[in-house]
Amino acid sequence: MHLNQHHSRRSFLTRSAQLGLAGVAAxxxxxxxxxxxxxxxSASDYKALVCVFLYGGNDYANTLAPYDDTSYAAYLKAxxxxxxxxxxxxxxxxxxxxxxxGGRHYALAPAMAPLLPLFDQGKMAMLLNxxxxxxxxxxxxxxxxxxxxxxxxxxxxxxQSFFQASHPEGAATGWGxxxxxxxxxxxxxxxxxxxxxxxxAVYLAGRQAxxxxxxxxxxxxxLRNSKTLFGSATSADTLRQLMTGGGQTLMxxxxxxxxxxxxxxxxxxxxxxxxxxxxxxxxxxxxxxxxQLKLVARMMSVSSDLGVKRQxxxxxxxxxxxxxxxxxQQPNMLGAVAQSMKAFYDTTVTxxxxxxxxxxxxxxxxxxxxxxxxxxDHGWGGMHWVVGGAVKGRQIIGKPPIVGSNxxxxxxxxxxxxxxxxxxxxxxxxxxxxxxxxELTTVLPNLAAWDRSSWNLGFL
Amino acid sequence: MVRAPVTQEEASxxxxxxxxxxxxxxxxxxxxxGFEGWIDEQMAMPREISHWDWLVSVxxxxxxxxxxxxxxxxxxxxxxxxxxxxxxxxxxxxxxxLDFLVVGMDGVTGSWPTMQVxxxxxxxxxxxxxxxxxxxxxxxxxxxxxxxxxxxxxxxGDPVSGxxxxxxxxxxxxxxxxxxxxxxxxxxTPLLAGGEPIETYGSDDVAQLARVLTGLTYAxxxxxxxxxxxxxxxxxxxxxxxxxxxxxxxxxxxxxxxxIPAALDIIFRHPNVAPFLALNLIKRLTSSNPSPAxxxxxxxxxxxxxxxxRGDLAATVRAILLHAEVRGPxxxxxxxxxxxxxxxxxxxxxxxxxxxxxxxxxxIGDLSAITKLGQSPGRSPSVFGFFRPGYSAPGxxxxxxxxxxxxxxxxNEQTVLSFINFMYxxxxxxxGDVKADYxxxxxxxxxxxxxxxxxxxxxxAGQLPPATVAAxxxxxxxxxxxxxxGLINRVGVAIMLTLASPDGLVLR
Numbered sequence: 001m002h003l004n005q006h007h008s009r010r011s012f013l014t015r016s017a018q019l020g021l022a023g024v025a026a027x028x029x030x031x032x033x034x035x036x037x038x039x040x041x042s043a044s045d046y047k048a049l050v051c052v053f054l055y056g057g058n059d060y061a062n063t064l065a066p067y068d069d070t071s072y073a074a075y076l077k078a079x080x081x082x083x084x085x086x087x088x089x090x091x092x093x094x095x096x097x098x099x100x101x102g103g104r105h106y107a108l109a110p111a112m113a114p115l116l117p118l119f120d121q122g123k124m125a126m127l128l129n130x131x132x133x134x135x136x137x138x139x140x141x142x143x144x145x146x147x148x149x150x151x152x153x154x155x156x157x158x159x160q161s162f163f164q165a166s167h168p169e170g171a172a173t174g175w176g177x178x179x180x181x182x183x184x185x186x187x188x189x190x191x192x193x194x195x196x197x198x199x200x201a202v203y204l205a206g207r208q209a210x211x212x213x214x215x216x217x218x219x220x221x222x223l224r225n226s227k228t229l230f231g232s233a234t235s236a237d238t239l240r241q242l243m244t245g246g247g248q249t250l251m252x253x254x255x256x257x258x259x260x261x262x263x264x265x266x267x268x269x270x271x272x273x274x275x276x277x278x279x280x281x282x283x284x285x286x287x288x289x290x291x292q293l294k295l296v297a298r299m300m301s302v303s304s305d306l307g308v309k310r311q312x313x314x315x316x317x318x319x320x321x322x323x324x325x326x327x328x329q330q331p332n333m334l335g336a337v338a339q340s341m342k343a344f345y346d347t348t349v350t351x352x353x354x355x356x357x358x359x360x361x362x363x364x365x366x367x368x369x370x371x372x373x374x375x376x377d378h379g380w381g382g383m384h385w386v387v388g389g390a391v392k393g394r395q396i397i398g399k400p401p402i403v404g405s406n407x408x409x410x411x412x413x414x415x416x417x418x419x420x421x422x423x424x425x426x427x428x429x430x431x432x433x434x435x436x437x438x439e440l441t442t443v444l445p446n447l448a449a450w451d452r453s454s455w456n457l458g459f460l
Numbered sequence: 461m462v463r464a465p466v467t468q469e470e471a472s473x474x475x476x477x478x479x480x481x482x483x484x485x486x487x488x489x490x491x492x493x494g495f496e497g498w499i500d501e502q503m504a505m506p507r508e509i510s511h512w513d514w515l516v517s518v519x520x521x522x523x524x525x526x527x528x529x530x531x532x533x534x535x536x537x538x539x540x541x542x543x544x545x546x547x548x549x550x551x552x553x554x555x556x557x558l559d560f561l562v563v564g565m566d567g568v569t570g571s572w573p574t575m576q577v578x579x580x581x582x583x584x585x586x587x588x589x590x591x592x593x594x595x596x597x598x599x600x601x602x603x604x605x606x607x608x609x610x611x612x613x614x615x616x617g618d619p620v621s622g623x624x625x626x627x628x629x630x631x632x633x634x635x636x637x638x639x640x641x642x643x644x645x646x647x648x649t650p651l652l653a654g655g656e657p658i659e660t661y662g663s664d665d666v667a668q669l670a671r672v673l674t675g676l677t678y679a680x681x682x683x684x685x686x687x688x689x690x691x692x693x694x695x696x697x698x699x700x701x702x703x704x705x706x707x708x709x710x711x712x713x714x715x716x717x718x719x720i721p722a723a724l725d726i727i728f729r730h731p732n733v734a735p736f737l738a739l740n741l742i743k744r745l746t747s748s749n750p751s752p753a754x755x756x757x758x759x760x761x762x763x764x765x766x767x768x769x770r771g772d773l774a775a776t777v778r779a780i781l782l783h784a785e786v787r788g789p790x791x792x793x794x795x796x797x798x799x800x801x802x803x804x805x806x807x808x809x810x811x812x813x814x815x816x817x818x819x820x821x822x823x824i825g826d827l828s829a830i831t832k833l834g835q836s837p838g839r840s841p842s843v844f845g846f847f848r849p850g851y852s853a854p855g856x857x858x859x860x861x862x863x864x865x866x867x868x869x870x871x872n873e874q875t876v877l878s879f880i881n882f883m884y885x886x887x888x889x890x891x892g893d894v895k896a897d898y899x900x901x902x903x904x905x906x907x908x909x910x911x912x913x914x915x916x917x918x919x920x921a922g923q924l925p926p927a928t929v930a931a932x933x934x935x936x937x938x939x940x941x942x943x944x945x946g947l948i949n950r951v952g953v954a955i956m957l958t959l960a961s962p963d964g965l966v967l968r
Contacts, residue, residue, distance in 0.1 A: 056842075080621050152641055154631070154663060157844055172854050199830075200872055205854030213872035215830055220877040223884060229956055230888070230939070230949040238935040242961045243880070248925050249798050251748075251865050252962035254856040255876070259962070262873035318841055323610035323628040324569070372626035373615055405622070412663070413624055 046303055049433050050296060050313040050359035051176060051203060052289070052341060053164075056321030057156065059330055059376050060366035060416065063112070064126060064383040065089055066403050067105040074403035078414055079371045082326045084109065094119060094126065096396045104400040111331035114342040115387070119394060123345065123354075124387045125459040128398030129409065130425050131365065131381035131418030132162040135449035139408050139417055154378040154415075156321070159364045163422055164203035166446055175426050176312045177206030178443040179435055184209050188307020191265055195299060197292035198316040203362075211314070212265060216291030218298075219262070219269045272302040283343040283350075289317040290340040293359075297347045300357065310434065320363060323375040337361075345387050354389030358460065360429060361385055362422075369414020370405070381409075381416030384425065390432060392459050423447040424457055432460035466491045470787075473921035474498075476967050477746045478781050479548035480555070480805065481812030482918050484900065486548070495782060502549035503589050503774055510585075511537045511578035512690055518821065527575050527686060531565045531826060531838070534574045538581065538837045539894070540822040542804075543811045553588040553777055554581065555804070555837065556744035560849070561599060561637055562608075564840035569607045572686040577838050579690035580604035589774035592737060592762070593728045596638065600724060601692035605629070606676055609843065612693065616674045616701035625701065630669035632843050634661050638727050644735040646759045647752030660732055661708060668705040672723045675700030675716040695720065728771065734759040741776065743849050746786040748799045749863045754785045791968045792923070798968040800867040802846070803833035803879055806919075806959060810887065813918035814896035814955075823892035832882050834875045846870060880960055887955050898951050905947040908937035915954040920964035928964075932957040 065084050066075045076083045089107035094116075100106075106126070108116060118124040134148040141147040151168050152158035158168035165171035177194055184190040184206075194204040194211040204211035222240070229235040244260045247253040276298040284290040292315035303311065317337060322330050341359060348354040366382025381401070399419040401409035411417050423444045430443055440455065441448050447455060466474075471490035475482035478499075490498045509517075515533045518526045526533030545551050563580050565573055580602050587595040599605050606612030611629040635641055643651040643658040650657040675698075679691035695716030704713040705723075708730060712722040727733070738758035742750045758779045765775035784790075791797035801809070807827070810816075828836035835846045847869035852859040856868070890896065904911045912933045916924050924932075935957060936950045958964045 078622055081623060152659075154666075155635060155641065156842075157848060158641070169848065170850050170852065172852075172859060174854075177854070196872070200853070200869055202854055210855045213874055215874050220831075220874045220881065222877050222880060224881055229884070230952040231945075232935065232939050232949065232953060234938045235935040235953040235957065238931050238957055239880075239960045242928060242931060242957055243876075245928075245962075247962045247966065249795050249963070249966050249968065250857040250861060250863070251798055251800050251868075251966045254853065254858055254865070254868070255800065255871060255962040255965060257856075258871055258873060259876045262877055265873065321628075321842075323626050368624075370622045370624050372610070372628075373613075373623060375610065375626065377624070377627045378631070412667075 045309050046300070046353060046356050047309070047433055048296075048300055048311045048313060048357045049176070049179070049429055050293070050315065050344070050357065052337065052359055052361050053160075053198075053201065053203070053314065053316040054320045054333075054337065054361060054363040055160065055316055055318040057159075057364040057367055057378055058320045058361075058382060059322055059326055060129075060379070060382040061369050061376070061414070062326060062330055063109050063334060064106050064128075065109065067093055067107040068103050071104060071400075071403045075369070078369045078404060079376070081374060082371045082376065092116060094396060095394075097394045100396055100400055102400070106396060106400075109331065109334050111335035112338040114335075114338040115385070118342065118345060118387055122393035123389060123391055124385055124393045125391055125395040125397055127384045127386070127420060127425065127457070127459070128396060129366075129381040129401045129416045129418055130384050130398065130420045130422060131416065132159060133418050133421040133423070134446050136421075137417060139411065142411060142417055153380060154365065156364050156378070161202055163362050163364065164201060166423070166444065171202050173205050173207055174201070174203035175430070175443050176203040176314060177209045177211065179206075179430050179433060180204065180209035180310075180312045181206035182435060182439055182443070183310035183433075186309055187311075189265075189268065191261065192269070192299075192306055192308050193310065194312050194314075195296070196314045197295045198314065201314050201316070204312060204314050210261070212261065214269065214295065214299075216288065216295045218273050218295065219266050221266065221270070222263060268306065269299075272305040273298055275305060276301045281347060283347050285336070285339045285343060287317075287336040287340055289315060289336055290343060292316070293340050293344040294347075297344060297351070300348075300353065301351055322367075323372055323377065326371070326375045328374075341387055348389070356390070358386060358388035358390055358429060358432060360387070360425075366416055368412075369403070369410070377413065379413075379415035380411065381418035381420075386429075386459055390460055395459060397457050397459055420457065421446070421450065424450060424455060427455045428457040428460055431456055466494060468917060469922040472917050473923070473967065474781070474787070475548075476801070476805075476809065476921050477786065478502075479552050479812070480542045481809035482921070483812050483815075484914075484918065487917070495787065496778075499549065499778055499781065502547065505547045505550070507550065507585060508541050508545045508547055510582045511541070512575065512582055514540070515575065515578055526821075527572060530568075530573045531577070532574065534565060534577050534838060535825050535836070536822045537578060539824040540818070542808050542837065543816055543822075543894075544818075549777070550585055550588045552745070553741075553773070554585045556741055557584045557588065557595075558838065559744050559845055560740050561595075562840050562843045562845045563602075563604045563838065564608065564842065565838050566841070567608045567843075568604050570603070570612075570689075571683065572689055573604075575686040576604035576607065576689045581838065582690070587773070589777070591769070592733070592771035592773055593724070595773070596633075596724055596728065597721065598692065599637070600629075600633070600673075600720065601676065601694075603678065603689045603691075603693060606693055611673055611676060613677050613696075613699070614670075614674045615699040616671065624667075625670040625674045627666050627670040630673050631666045633673075634666070634669070634727065636843060638736065639730055639732045640736045644732050645752075646731075646735055646756045648735045648739045648750070648755035648759070649752055660730075665707055669707045669723060671701040671703070671705045672707065672712055672716075672719050676720070733771075734762040737762055737776070738780075740849060742780050743799070743866060745777075745780050746783075746799065747791070747797065748865050748867075749796060751785060754783050757783060794968070796861060796863060798966040800865055800871070800966050802867045803827075803835045803870065803875075804837060806879070806965065807833055807883070807886070809919055810883065810955065810959070811894065811896070813915075814898055814901060816890070816894050816896050819893040819895070822894060824894050825892055827882075827891075830875060831878055834870050834878065880956070883959055884956060887952050898948065901951050902947050905950045906941065908933050908950065911950060912936055912954050915951075915958050916964070919955070919958045920961075921967060923968060924958070924961055924963050928961050932961075
């Protein structure tokens with residue numbers, strides 16, 4: 001189980017909450033105008049993928065709720081204690097360009113209202129029942145164990161890893177890093193290809209690419225930029241020398257290497273970010289996730305200073321393991337995600353690079369449809385969404401799972417057997433980013449199990 | 461038995477594995493008593509005042525904030541004991557247990573989270589040298605764990621609403637606390653079938669165990685005081701699933717009061733528990749990559765302490781600390797050996813080495829912000845703890861060698877510098893109302909070499925390579941003693957440079 005989101009300490013900037021796209025142009029053009037100029041220099045050849053990881057396993061059924069009469073009735077029957085009301089869902093009904101088969105309809109969680117305009121404007125697509133798979137799998141095959149399925153299903157740490165890396169805990173590389181491997185050579189600063197704004201995650205580790213970690217407030221200066229240690233410049237020099245020198249063990253040597261990367265990159269990143277002061281990025285609300293996305297936006301705005309053309313970012317939020325408090329807590333968290341992703345998208349619009357930045361969600365797994373009491377349990381497939389100017393939005397992609405128990409989509413308690421694999425999801429993102437078909441199977445080793453015609457899900 | 465005398469470096473190395481930090485007095489004591497004699501003395505030592513009782517006593521003094529809220533008092537009582545407690549072996553083993561039998565303050569719900577976590581830590585501390593089956597039983601009935609893993613008031617399935625028992629605790633009890641995901645040989649290596657690891661349990665076992673683990677609730681209805689939060693939960697049989705449930709191939713049934721202990725017995729008898737626990741404790745006390753022989757030796761002690769008892773933690777801890785692999789000289793020349801001391805241990809190591817004292821109530825606070833240590837006792841964000849025992853940082857030499865370095869999960873470009881910045885402030889001016897008392901070490905500061913040798917002994921068991929020691933000595937000697945703060949600055953530099961050296965952070 002994971003914690004609730006941490007609100008950052010800074011004050012909440014209310015204007016961001018209400019701003020729609022129309023509102024951005026007028027009041028913010030002054031504060032953000034010059035960022036647009038700065039970004040313009042590189043905008044013609046810049047692309048970024050931003051993974052928004054929802055740690056703990058987001059409850060799918062209260063994120064994208066069934067809305068047509070039959071499906072809603074089945075949903076209500078399956079989880080009466082935690083179901084969203086039809087009245088609350090009504091204003092959140094999604095109206096995709098192409099209606100779903102069988103008269104199926106979905107509504108977004110009310111807390112995700114900030115994202116609804118993006119869906120309607122065609123800047124956001126929803127994906128149905130995405131999950132970790134090793135090859136296409138039917139329920140019969142799953143039950144008969146005649147196909148390979150990801151090991152350790154329903155286990156947090158392993159499924160987090162499998163989503164990020166196509167391998168359970170202990171994976172050496174993730175698909176974000178493997179995508180990074182292919183583009184790092186084209187970046188002036190290869191170190192800044194894969195950037196994690198939320199700590200460590202295997203997603204960004206490549207075969208060569210090593211993720212660079214930076215906190216929401218930017219890189220930390222050694223000794224807070226003091227040139228002396230206890231008044232001694234000699235000692236400060238020795239400090240730097242010892243921290244970066246070789247170690248007598250593999251571990252000490254590895255540790256020193258991280259320090260070297262940190263010190264080598266600090267000046268470059270810090271100088272560049274000085275040209276992108278936080279105050280100029282005023283759309284973001286007061287959540288840790290928003291702080292991380294703000295840092296991503298600041299980094300992107302100085303991408304030409306940093307000499308990078310292709311970047312893979314990772315941000316995250318915890319607290320989604322709602323065995324309890326699903327009704328009271330998940331809306332706050334989805335609200336934070338929606339507000340943060342909306343602010344991020346609006347910022348990229350103002351920067352003039354919205355069509356060069358795609359953000360997408362990921363999570364350990366979806367959850368059960370049946371309730372524990374006031375929560376749900378670990379599951380498998382889940383609902384995800386993609387936001388960006390290049391997104392072919394106003395689409396609901398994938399096969400709508402039949403709602404209920406003992407359906408062809410249910411492997412117990414309303415755990416969804418995924419009908420879209422993480423590999424297809426990743427392949428679509430990677431293709432847009434520039435990964436060639438030939439390279440895709442290197443990035444996503446399990447992808448070859450799917451028919452080539454299904455590699456691209458068509459949302460980009 | 462004639463034994464070679466313990467050197468001061470050997471004593472410090474031992475103390476950095478068995479305590480929250482070495483002191484000059486403890487080094488002298490280990491040299492006098494020997495390793496086993498010191499362990500005997502520590503295990504015979506009564507506990508410090510319990511966390512619960514200390515918090516209550518502080519409240520009695522009039523400051524209710526200590527027991528209310530999420531952790532104001534918790535941080536005080538835990539730092540107070542980790543740094544100042546005489547029962548250092550128990551403190552260290554208690555922290556090792558908390559590292560994988562995780563409860564984190566912010567995930568604890570209900571009233572008085574501080575008191576719940578304090579009561580939980582008291583369970584770990586009371587049982588640190590007891591029996592693991594007893595410990596697992598008391599954890600299962602702890603209200604803190606009940607709320608953290610959401611099984612407090614867990615109800616049996618309801619055919620009308622379709623609600624099912626919460627599987628959270630059932631799953632993590634097996635995955636994280638007792639068995640792990642894969643069947644293990646006694647030496648900790650995976651048991652293979654056709655070249656593939658064998659899963660320890662399946663989804664059905666989780667669902668069935670979840671049925672058994674229904675009905676646990678508060679011991680009484682008194683909401684006006686925190687008292688019930690330290691009482692074991694009892695079973696409300698009206699919401700307990702009374703039917704037969706099959707867990708790991710054995711069937712239990714009947715009232716929760718008997719079915720729950722019976723299910724815990726089944727789990728405790730599983731052959732994985734011994735190597736699983738051996739691996740977990742070894743990795744947190746002595747070595748990230750123990751040899752199979754070391755794991756097997758510890759696991760065998762867990763299975764039978766020599767008197768036919770299974771699960772004796774005192775014997776298990778003793779076997780871990782006394783094994784030749786970590787007491788002998790072999791590891792000292794093995795570049796693959798060692799364990800990265802975690803940030804909390806480095807911080808308490810400083811505090812203990814230099815007699816940190818409080819001006820009042822140990823107001824160190826929560827140090828888990830990434831601008832501080834990025835880690836703090838009882839502040840884990842999830843049941844997976846601050847780092848996973850199998851973590852191997854991608855792209856490192858450690859991972860290339862097929863080894864693990866769990867504590868590296870907290871290591872990145874920002875935390876390595878934040879640690880130095882935080883410790884610089886702390887070494888200079890203390891943290892909260894806690895400050896070092898450098899009187900003893902200042903006596904050595906006129907002699908740069910003697911000063912550095914003592915600091916490197918206390919913080920790094922003298923394990924720095926000669927070139928590093930020479931560099932630190934030179935930096936220290938460069939600080940003139942003509943100014944009034946020359947001596948104290950020399951002490952500060954010696955400490956910071958030892959803490960900055962990666963070789964000083966990895967203990968072998």
